[in-house]
Amino acid sequence: MSVSTHNVSLVRKTIVTLGLDRMARFWMGGLGCVIMLHRVRTIPPDTWEANPGLFVSPVQLEILITTLRREGYTLVTLDEACARMRHGDRRRFACLTFDDGYADNQHILPVLEQTRTPAMIYVTTGTVDRQVPLWDICLEHILRSQTELVIPVPPDHPAKPARTPAEKDRAFRNGLQHIHALLPEERNTLLQQLKTAHGIDALDLSARALLSWPEMATLARTDWISFGAHGVTHSPLRHLDEAQVRREMLDSKHRLEEMLGIPIRHFAYPYGNWATVSPREPVLARQCGFDSAVLSWGGPVLCRSNCHALPRIGFADRDSSIDLRLRLSGLRGWLKNALPHHRYERQEPQ
Numbered sequence: 001m002s003v004s005t006h007n008v009s010l011v012r013k014t015i016v017t018l019g020l021d022r023m024a025r026f027w028m029g030g031l032g033c034v035i036m037l038h039r040v041r042t043i044p045p046d047t048w049e050a051n052p053g054l055f056v057s058p059v060q061l062e063i064l065i066t067t068l069r070r071e072g073y074t075l076v077t078l079d080e081a082c083a084r085m086r087h088g089d090r091r092r093f094a095c096l097t098f099d100d101g102y103a104d105n106q107h108i109l110p111v112l113e114q115t116r117t118p119a120m121i122y123v124t125t126g127t128v129d130r131q132v133p134l135w136d137i138c139l140e141h142i143l144r145s146q147t148e149l150v151i152p153v154p155p156d157h158p159a160k161p162a163r164t165p166a167e168k169d170r171a172f173r174n175g176l177q178h179i180h181a182l183l184p185e186e187r188n189t190l191l192q193q194l195k196t197a198h199g200i201d202a203l204d205l206s207a208r209a210l211l212s213w214p215e216m217a218t219l220a221r222t223d224w225i226s227f228g229a230h231g232v233t234h235s236p237l238r239h240l241d242e243a244q245v246r247r248e249m250l251d252s253k254h255r256l257e258e259m260l261g262i263p264i265r266h267f268a269y270p271y272g273n274w275a276t277v278s279p280r281e282p283v284l285a286r287q288c289g290f291d292s293a294v295l296s297w298g299g300p301v302l303c304r305s306n307c308h309a310l311p312r313i314g315f316a317d318r319d320s321s322i323d324l325r326l327r328l329s330g331l332r333g334w335l336k337n338a339l340p341h342h343r344y345e346r347q348e349p350q
């Protein structure tokens, strides 16, 4: 650990030990928080995962819930959070949200039942329907068994070595960047080539990484899990035209309503950062009938937060309770001068 990293770590620990984060939270902690999670599983030792930062173990999930309650938060559904925001209710709330609808999200149910905690899962419908691949899942699958990554679609992508975990990490990031830069027809060619040359059915592989429709229907019948839309193709909406954005929002909403038989009132922007969500998207989300839409960053929910651009606080296994408390305090955003949601501040309906 370098001296400066050590100093930062010491300052963070001191802030929490002295309870300064709780004092800051009194002023800057807002109305509550929406926690962003993804995958729920303990990573076995010696397993290479492309995105270890997306995982939270069931034990860590339980610790998260306990910590939030101990810090004075009431764990509520997003419906309840929206109602509290509308009525200016000052009692602090926390919502748990899980992005992408991974199959391992089934593991959250025992924890939610035991702790009597509601949660929201956002689903990308096109992947569940085997129309759109999750490229990170496909690349991860290939890199687990290969010692080099070859993407056989022009424009040229030189083969990348992938023998060690560090090389696999680099090859993964590089390969994903390359695939995202391909044109849609080039990506279709890649899908075909993976199937014919390597026997990999990317659409099937991706769908199997996510909850199936019957699994979602079972979870939706419990008292603890709600579902929200996350688009059809998991595209960065800022780069689409307005009609395409409406289709992403409405088609995913209607597909979930059709398959689960419940109203879908909440949306999560794919990627959910400033580079992929423009001020246009919250307006469209409201017009498409969503009660809320969440970003992927930003800190606590403030009085002035827009319900259709709700900030979130990320949490994963690599995060400590110090990280969580600093994020809840609002200090982190203040220190970094990163309060993105002011760009989407609440506006009166037009």
Ligand SMILES: [Zn+2]
Pocket (backbone or CB within 6 Å): 099, 100, 230, 234, 270, 271
């Ligand atoms: Zn996502």
